Amino acid sequence: MSQADALDYLLSADYTWTERAFELLGRRELTVTPYEGGGAPCFVVSGRCPRCDHHLVDRQVTTALTGLSGPSRGGDGERPAFVVLDVTCSCGSEHGNAPAGAIGCGASFRIAMDAE
Ligand SMILES: [Zn+2]
Ligand SMILES: [Zn+2]
Incomplete structure (x- = not known):
């Protein structure tokens, strides 16, 4: 009955989890759903945790928009890449x-x- 195999808590930002998350996204076992939250673009991340395999739901406001498309700055209508x-x-x-x-x-x- 007990979850003997449950992983111990470990504070980890290992790139392994990012790689697994990418695979889970590809299999749609992890999904990202955009929604409007008070004018700011928000996202709900839902699905399997890449480490413990439990179901997680994470609501995010996009505070980390990163423009990677070159040095053009300050243009109007500029969109994050x-x-x-x-x-x-x-x-x-x-x-x-x-x-x-x-x-x-x-x-x-x-x-x-x-x-x-
Ligand atoms: Zn987890
Ligand atoms: Zn867990």
């Missing part, structure tokens, strides 16, 4: 050694995608 979402696992499941108040396994990963 990429949306970068830094997600921290918030699966809500118990993980061993988790600090008080922790709601996930401690893994952080990054999702980068083209801005629409």
Whole structure:
């Protein structure tokens, strides 16, 4: 009955999780859904955590818009080239050694995608 195989909490932003998240996105086991939240573009990241495999839901306001398309600055109508979402696992499941108040396994990963 107990989840003997549940991973211990580990604060980790290893690139492995970003790579796995990318694979999960490709298999649609992890999804990113945009929505409008008070005028700012927001995203809901939903699906399997790349580390602990538990279901997580993470709501994000895009604060990390990164223009990577060259030195052109200050033009009107300029759009960010990429949306970068830094997600921290918030699966809500118990993980061993988790600090008080922790709601996930401690893994952080990054999702980068083209801005629409
Ligand atoms: Zn996790
Ligand atoms: Zn978990």
